[in-house]
Amino acid sequence: MSTEIYINHPNFGLLYRLCVVEKNEELFTTLYAQRLFFKVIIQPQETIFEPLSRTEARLLVEAKLRRLRGNGEWEAYKQVNELYQRTFQ
Template identity: 45%
Template sequence: MSTENYLNHPNFGLLFRVCIAGEGQELFATLYAHRLFFIVRNDRSGLSFEPIGRVESKQIIEQRLRLIRRTGHQTEYEHLQKTYKQTF
């Protein structure tokens, strides 16, 4: 079973999910360049894309890594750690 999630952004094309960024929010990045990041919110009005910078996206991933490490989900931690190293 694949845990990869993709979205099609109206202007930037295919995005892949990097990690959960909070309640009802996920961090996505452009598939090929890994240079543009978006917080994607899914609520009653639909999907919304908020562009964010590399520094903020790096902080979100680091926070998620700390949380996962504390909860003991080793497989998820290793996957996100690999993505982190490839991206930053």
């Protein structure tokens, strides 16, 4: 089952979620071009948009892949790896 999640950025409009990075941290990209990346930190009082370069976003996903592989979470690893291949290769 694929669940697409979107969030509205105050300046860049609709962003598409690529993956959850850590608890309360998610990686988003612009909907159409996928050239701008944001780490979105969701807190009870506010949502913080931290802009990332393509390289920083790629490194964030690579670190997530290493954690998943180290924990033996193979199904999640497969899904994130497919995302990685589609987005950064």
